[in-house]
Amino acid sequence: MAHAHDHNHHHHSNNQKVLLWSFIIISAYMFIEAFGGWITNSLALLSDAGHMLSDALSLGIALLAFRYGVKAASRDKSFGYRRFEILAAAFNGLTLMLVAAWIVFEAVARFVTPLPIQSTGMLVIAVIGLIVNIVVAVMMFKGGDTHDNLNMRGAFLHVISDLLGSVAAILAALAVKWYGWTWVDPLISVLVALLVLRSGYFVLRDALHILMEGTPRQIDTAHIRALLLEQPEVADIHDLHVWSITSGEHALACHVVLTQDQRLSEVQQLLHRLEALLHEQGISHVTLQVESQDHGHDAQAVCSSTSLQAASHAHDEHDHDEHEHAHHTSTPPHAH
Numbered sequence: 001m002a003h004a005h006d007h008n009h010h011h012h013s014n015n016q017k018v019l020l021w022s023f024i025i026i027s028a029y030m031f032i033e034a035f036g037g038w039i040t041n042s043l044a045l046l047s048d049a050g051h052m053l054s055d056a057l058s059l060g061i062a063l064l065a066f067r068y069g070v071k072a073a074s075r076d077k078s079f080g081y082r083r084f085e086i087l088a089a090a091f092n093g094l095t096l097m098l099v100a101a102w103i104v105f106e107a108v109a110r111f112v113t114p115l116p117i118q119s120t121g122m123l124v125i126a127v128i129g130l131i132v133n134i135v136v137a138v139m140m141f142k143g144g145d146t147h148d149n150l151n152m153r154g155a156f157l158h159v160i161s162d163l164l165g166s167v168a169a170i171l172a173a174l175a176v177k178w179y180g181w182t183w184v185d186p187l188i189s190v191l192v193a194l195l196v197l198r199s200g201y202f203v204l205r206d207a208l209h210i211l212m213e214g215t216p217r218q219i220d221t222a223h224i225r226a227l228l229l230e231q232p233e234v235a236d237i238h239d240l241h242v243w244s245i246t247s248g249e250h251a252l253a254c255h256v257v258l259t260q261d262q263r264l265s266e267v268q269q270l271l272h273r274l275e276a277l278l279h280e281q282g283i284s285h286v287t288l289q290v291e292s293q294d295h296g297h298d299a300q301a302v303c304s305s306t307s308l309q310a311a312s313h314a315h316d317e318h319d320h321d322e323h324e325h326a327h328h329t330s331t332p333p334h335a336h
Contacts, residue, residue, distance in 0.1 A: 015152050016067070023059040025132060025135070026052055026132070026159070029052065029128070033129050034046065034053075037125070040117060040121045040122040043185050044172045044189050045122055051099050058155055059158070061091055062085075065087070065088035079245055086211055087207075090208060093205070096158065096203065097200035107190045108186075110189075111183065114182045117176050117185055119173050123177060126169035127170060137156070140159060164192065168189070169188065171184070172187075213244075215243065224242065225237050233260075233262065237254055238255050240253075245285065252278055252285070256270075
């Protein structure tokens with residue numbers, strides 16, 4: 001388990017470094033592009049600068065999220081602060097959608113009242129913006145965990161959609177420069193807004209799914225249930241819950257009904273096997289309550305004095321107080 005912890009720590013360290021450099025680069029060029037959009041009257045550049053502002057904010061918040069996320073667990077926050085990453089991701093998704101709405105609003109105004117555009121300056125600034133976004137995107141993709149970490153993925157999608165915005169701004173600048181089509185500038189802005197809106201929607205959707213403790217999309221609860229029922233000692237599984245504590249860190253809790261009464265040592269061996277199976281499925285925090293078949297399950301009572309409970313957590317930052325109780329039997333903690 002120490003290896004898994006070191007691996008996660010390595011990912012967090014890399015993510016923080018990548019986010020810091022991305023934040024510095026994006027923030028610096030944001031002011032340049034905003035000024036360029038203002039002097040050239042280009043909505044495409046202004047919208048891209050607005051997008052860069054949301055990028056800078058989201059990267060800054062993501063950076064804070066990683067720093068808070070590694071804070072040790074406390075008595076009132078037993079899982080620590082890792083959910084802060086998900087809150088930051090939700091904010092990122094929401095800001096993306098708000099930026100998209102602002103771009104559309106401005107584009108409609110430009111369609112109604114077109115403004116003269118300095119296409120050459122617009123083109124130069126858009127090309128530099130594209131280069132900046134490519135550098136940041138490659139840096140995040142190669143150095144950060146943009147696949148499993150929702151917060152990092154949200155920040156990465158910010159940069160990718162901004163990269164597409166720079167491409168759109170270049171096309172708009174060429175259309176204005178070569179053909180005098182000033183209407184292309186707001187049109188391109190609307191297309192960029194739709195891409196931004198899509199990215200924001202998916203990030204916000206995934207973040208809310210975790211905050212609502214929904215089942216991780218990559219985990220099939222039916223398969224998990226079947227896997228547990230394959231064990232000859234297991235008669236039934238009920239109250240099966242799987243959720244995510246944060247990105248890539250999943251938890252499970254369920255009641256395991258035994259086929260027959262067993263000695264404590266046999267139950268502990270079974271629990272070890274079940275935990276190993278669940279760890280292979282990517283579930284790091286496991287809580288299993290073991291019951292006999294004659295144990296009456298009350299929907300309002302999670303456990304009673306006739307049940308045996310064992311808790312196991314693979315994350316080695318936690319000290320686990322695991323207890324088991326059976327018919328008039330006091331049992332030692334479940335070992336890891």
